[in-house]
Amino acid sequence: MAVGSPSEAPACSALSQELRKLLEFCDAQWRNLEDRLDQAQEATLRAKVEELEQHWGVQAADIACLTEGSFAWKVKGRVQRVMLAPLAAQMRQKVLLLGNSFVEQEMSEEAATLVLDELLDRWELEVEPLLGLASQQDERLARRARRKVKLGAAAEAAKVDLKERPALWEPAQSAVEALDGPVRRLAEFVAEKLSAEATERLAAAVPSIIARAVCDWHWRGPLAELQQLEGWWESARASLQGHVELWHRLVEEEGLFLRRIDRGVDALRSARQLYVTYADFGTSAASGGPWPDQMMQLLAAAAKEMTSRLKPVRDSAAWRVVDAAKSIQKQLREQELQSIKPGPWQGVSREEGLQAFLKAFFEAAGVGSAPGGEACGAVEAAMVFMQRAGGLSTLLGDLQAACGGPKSSVGGVLEEILRASACLSEDLLEVLDEPSVDSLFQCARQWQSLGEAGQAERLEAALAADPSPKTDVSGRQLLVLLRGLHTFLTDSELRARLPQASADIAALTGGARTTLPSQCPDSESFALPPAGTEQTHSPRGPYATRRKARFEGEPSPSKSDLEPVAAAMDSEAFAPGPLVPALKLCALGNNNDNNSSNSNNSRQWLEESTRPGTGRSLRPSTPSWLKPPWQRPDTPSACSWTRPDTPSTVCDDSEVASLPRYKFVDGQYVPLKSALASGGRTLPPLQVGSQGYPCAPLSARRSR
Numbered sequence: 001m002a003v004g005s006p007s008e009a010p011a012c013s014a015l016s017q018e019l020r021k022l023l024e025f026c027d028a029q030w031r032n033l034e035d036r037l038d039q040a041q042e043a044t045l046r047a048k049v050e051e052l053e054q055h056w057g058v059q060a061a062d063i064a065c066l067t068e069g070s071f072a073w074k075v076k077g078r079v080q081r082v083m084l085a086p087l088a089a090q091m092r093q094k095v096l097l098l099g100n101s102f103v104e105q106e107m108s109e110e111a112a113t114l115v116l117d118e119l120l121d122r123w124e125l126e127v128e129p130l131l132g133l134a135s136q137q138d139e140r141l142a143r144r145a146r147r148k149v150k151l152g153a154a155a156e157a158a159k160v161d162l163k164e165r166p167a168l169w170e171p172a173q174s175a176v177e178a179l180d181g182p183v184r185r186l187a188e189f190v191a192e193k194l195s196a197e198a199t200e201r202l203a204a205a206v207p208s209i210i211a212r213a214v215c216d217w218h219w220r221g222p223l224a225e226l227q228q229l230e231g232w233w234e235s236a237r238a239s240l241q242g243h244v245e246l247w248h249r250l251v252e253e254e255g256l257f258l259r260r261i262d263r264g265v266d267a268l269r270s271a272r273q274l275y276v277t278y279a280d281f282g283t284s285a286a287s288g289g290p291w292p293d294q295m296m297q298l299l300a301a302a303a304k305e306m307t308s309r310l311k312p313v314r315d316s317a318a319w320r321v322v323d324a325a326k327s328i329q330k331q332l333r334e335q336e337l338q339s340i341k342p343g344p345w346q347g348v349s350r351e352e353g354l355q356a357f358l359k360a361f362f363e364a365a366g367v368g369s370a371p372g373g374e375a376c377g378a379v380e381a382a383m384v385f386m387q388r389a390g391g392l393s394t395l396l397g398d399l400q401a402a403c404g405g406p407k408s409s410v411g412g413v414l415e416e417i418l419r420a421s422a423c424l425s426e427d428l429l430e431v432l433d434e435p436s437v438d439s440l441f442q443c444a445r446q447w448q449s450l451g452e453a454g455q456a457e458r459l460e461a462a463l464a465a466d467p468s469p470k471t472d473v474s475g476r477q478l479l480v481l482l483r484g485l486h487t488f489l490t491d492s493e494l495r496a497r498l499p500q501a502s503a504d505i506a507a508l509t510g511g512a513r514t515t516l517p518s519q520c521p522d523s524e525s526f527a528l529p530p531a532g533t534e535q536t537h538s539p540r541g542p543y544a545t546r547r548k549a550r551f552e553g554e555p556s557p558s559k560s561d562l563e564p565v566a567a568a569m570d571s572e573a574f575a576p577g578p579l580v581p582a583l584k585l586c587a588l589g590n591n592n593d594n595n596s597s598n599s600n601n602s603r604q605w606l607e608e609s610t611r612p613g614t615g616r617s618l619r620p621s622t623p624s625w626l627k628p629p630w631q632r633p634d635t636p637s638a639c640s641w642t643r644p645d646t647p648s649t650v651c652d653d654s655e656v657a658s659l660p661r662y663k664f665v666d667g668q669y670v671p672l673k674s675a676l677a678s679g680g681r682t683l684p685p686l687q688v689g690s691q692g693y694p695c696a697p698l699s700a701r702r703s704r
Contacts, residue, residue, distance in 0.1 A: 012131075012169050012172055012173045012176055015176050015177075016172075016176050019123075019179060019180065019183045020123070022186070022187045023120060023123060023183060025190070026186050026187055026190045027120065029190045030114070030116055030190070030194065033084075033199050033202065034084070036200075036203050037079055037083060037206060039203075040203040040206040041075060041079055041206055041210060042063075044206060044207045044210050045210065046063065048291065049063060052214065055296075055300035055304075056214055056303075057218065058214065058217075071217060074217055075210055075214070078209060078210075079206060079210065079213070082284060082285065083202055083205070083209070083285055086285070087194075088114050090189070090193070091115050091116065091186070091189055091193075092115045094185055095182050095185050097185075115186070119179065119182060119183060123179065127172070127176060127179065130171050130172040130175050131172050133172075134168050134171070134172040138165065138168055138169070141165060201285075204290075205285050205289060207291040208281045208282040208289045208292055210282070211282055211292055211295075211296055212279060212282025214296075215275070215296070215299050216279075218303055219279075219299075222303065222306045222307055222310060225310055225630075226265075226269075226272060226306070228629055229268070229310070229314060229318070230265060232628050232629055233261060233318075236628075240626070245332060246325065246328055246329060249332075250321070250324060250328060253324060253328070254320065254321055257317045257320050257321050257324075258321060260312075260317050261313055261317050261318060261321065264309055264310075264312065264313035264317065267305075267309050268309055268310065271302050271303075274299075275302060278295050278298050278302070279295070314628070314630060315632075319628070322626055322628065325626060344475070348479050348480055349483075350483065350487050352480055352483070353479075353480050353481070353482070353485075353486070353487055354494075355484070356477075356480045356481055357395075357481055357485055357487070360481060360484075361388075361392065361395055362391070364390075364391035364394040364395045365387050365388050366387065378431070378436065378437065378440060379432060381440060382428055382431045382435060382440060382443075383432070384499070385428055385443060385444075385447075385499055386425060386428040386429075386432075388498065388499050389421055389447070390425060393421045393425065395481075396414055396417055396421060396485075397418060399414055399478070399481060399482065399485065402478055409465070410463060410482070413455050413458050413459045413462060414459075417450060417451075417455055420449075420450055423446070424447060427442065427446065444499070447495060447499060448495055450488075450489065451490065451492075456486055459485070459486055459489070460486060463479070
C-alpha cells in the first residue's frame with residue numbers, strides 16, 4: 001500500500017492488530033512448551049525419587065528446591081539447554097533469514113535471548129509508542145476538521161485532512177511494515193515446530209535427559225578428583241624417579257603402596273571409561289526417550305566402585321608415599337652430612353671470621369664511629385651509609401682479586417655481591433641529590449637484601465669444593481675473611497646493625513642483640529617499616545545483565561578448576577630490615593603525619609624482630625612437586641586395608657614453628673614451661689559422690 005493514501009490510518013490499524021495477535025500466539029505457544037517441560041521434569045523426578053535417594057544421593061528436598069546452584073536448578077538448565085536452545089537457533093535462522101553457518105555458531109555459543117523476545121521488545125518499545133502518538137494526532141486533526149465544517153469551510157478541512165493525515169501515520173506505518181515479514185515467519189515456525197504433537201514429543205524425551213543430568217551431577221566430583229589424582233601422581237612419580245637413590249629406597253620400603261596407587265589409578269580410569277561408554281543418552285531431543293533403567297543401574301554401580309576406590313588412594317596410600325619419601329629424604333641428607341669430611345673451610349670458626357671481616361671492613365670504610373648528635377640528618381646518614389657501602393665494595397674487590405677474578409667459582413659469587421653493592425652506592429648518590437626518608441629506607445632495604453639471593457649457599461658450596469684457592473695471600477687468612485663474609489650474608493641482624501654501629505668490633509661480635517639507643521636524643525628514631533600487603537585489582541565491574549535469559553545453559557566446570565595444582569612450599573620468614581642511622585625529624589621536612597605512622601610501624605617491627613625463633617631443623621619439608629593438591633584427612637579412612645590406615649606422625653617445619661613456645665609478659669618474652677618442668681605436680685583428684693557427680697569438700701558444705 002502506497003504511503004499517503006487517505007485509507008492509510010485504517011489499514012495501519014488493521015495490520016498492527018493482526019501482527020499483535022500473531023505475537024501473542026507465538027508467545028503463548030512458547031510459554032506452553034516451557035510449562036510442559038517443567039511438568040515433565042517434576043513428574044519424572046517424583047517418580048524416581050526412591051532410586052535417586054538410594055543410588056545417587058539425591059534427597060526429596062533437593063527436587064523441590066529451585067535456588068541457583070541446586071540440583072533441580074541444574075537439571076532444569078540441562079533440559080532447557082538440550083530442548084530449547086536448538087529451537088531458539090532454528091527460530092532465529094527462520095525469522096532473520098540467516099545461513100546454516102550462523103545456526104552452527106548459535107548452537108555452539110548458546111544464544112542468551114530468543115528472537116521472539118527481541119520482536120516483543122521491539123514492538124513494545126518502538127511500534128506501540130508510534131501507534132499511540134499517531135492515534136492522538138489523528139484524533140486532534142479530526143476535531144479540527146469538524147470545527148471547520150461547522151464554520152462552513154468543509155472544502156478547506158478536506159484539503160488539510162488529505163495533506164496532513166498521511167504524514168501523521170507515516171512513522172507508524174513504516175515501523176509496522178518493518179515487522180510484518182519477521183512476525184509472519186515467526187508465526188509459521190511456531191505453528192510448525194511448537195504444535196501440540198511436537199510439544200508432546202519433546203516432553204517424552206525429558207526423562208532420558210534428566211537421567212543424563214543426574215549422572216553428570218553425581219560423576220562430576222569423582223571425575224574431578226580422578227583428574228587431580230592423575231596429574232599429581234604423574235608429576236610426582238616423574239620427579240621421584242629423577243632422584244635415583246630416593247626412588248630405589250622408596251620402591252624397596254613402600255613398593256606395596258606404590259603398586260596400589262598404580263592399580264587404583266588404572267581401576268579408576270576403567271570406571272571412567274564405563275561412564276563414557278554407558279552415558280550415551282540424553283544429549284539431544286533425538287537421543288531422548290524414557291528413563292534408561294538398565295543403564296542407570298550400571299552407571300550407579302560404576303560410580304559406587306569409583307568412589308570406594310578413590311578414598312583409599314587419595315586419603316591413605318598417597319599420603320603414606322609422601323611421608324615415606326620425606327623420611328627417606330631426611331635419612332639421605334643425614335648420610336650426606338656424615339660423609340662430608342671437615343676440611344680447611346670447616347675448620348674456620350664463625351667468631352674468628354667475623355672479627356677479621358669487621359676489622360677489614362672498617363679499615364676499608366675509613367670510618368671510626370658513626371656520627372651522632374643534634375646535626376644528624378638525612379644527608380649525614382646517607383654519607384655514613386655510602387662510606388660503609390664503599391668499604392664493602394673495596395673489601396669484595398680485594399677478595400675477588402685474591403680468589404682468581406670473576407671467572408673462578410668463588411669469584412663469580414663475589415661478583416654478584418659486588419654488583420649489588422655498586423647499585424646501592426649509585427642509589428645513595430641519588431639520595432644525596434634529593435634527601436628523603438623514603439629513599440633512605442629503600443637503600444636500607446637494598447642493604448638488608450644482600451645475601452638473600454642464595455649467595456651464601458653458593459659461596460659455601462664453592463669453598464667446600466675448593467677450600468684452598470691459589471692466591472698470593474695466605475690461604476688461611478683468605479679463608480678467615482671469606483668465613484666472615486659468609487657470616488655477614490647469613491646474619492640478617494648483623495647487616496641491620498652494621499650501617500649505624502661504630503668500629504667497636506667487640507660490641508658487634510658479642511652475644512647481646514639489643515637495639516642500640518638513638519643517636520638523636522631529641523627526636524624519634526626511624527627503622528625499616530614492614531612491607532605492605534599487595535592488593536590485587538580485579539577487572540570485573542559492578543554491572544548487571546540487561547535481560548535475564550529465557551533459557552539457560554548448564555554451567556560447566558572450567559579446566560583450571562579440575563587441574564591439579566601443587567601447593568607451593570612455604571617461603572622463609574621475612575628477614576628484619578636494617579636499622580639506618582637515627583634521623584632528626586626536622587631534617588626530613590614537614591611530614592608530621594607520615595613520620596608518626598612510620599615511627600609506630602618502626603616500634604612494632606623492632607618488637608617483632610627481637611622475638612626468639614626456632615632453630616633450623618634437619619626435618620625436610622614436603623617439596624611442591626610431591627605434596628598432593630588435596631588436604632590430608634584429619635582421621636584415618638575406614639577402608640579394608642590395614643597398613644594404609646596407620647596414622648602418620650611426620651610433620652613439616654612449618655607445623656612445628658606454629659606451636660607456641662613463648663608468651664609476652666610485661667614487655668618481655670618468657671619461655672613456656674613444659675610438663676616436665678612442673679616437677680610432677682598435679683591437681684588433686686575430684687571427690688565423686690554416690691551418684692557419680694563431683695561433690696564439694698566439707699569446708700564448702702559447712703559454709704553454706
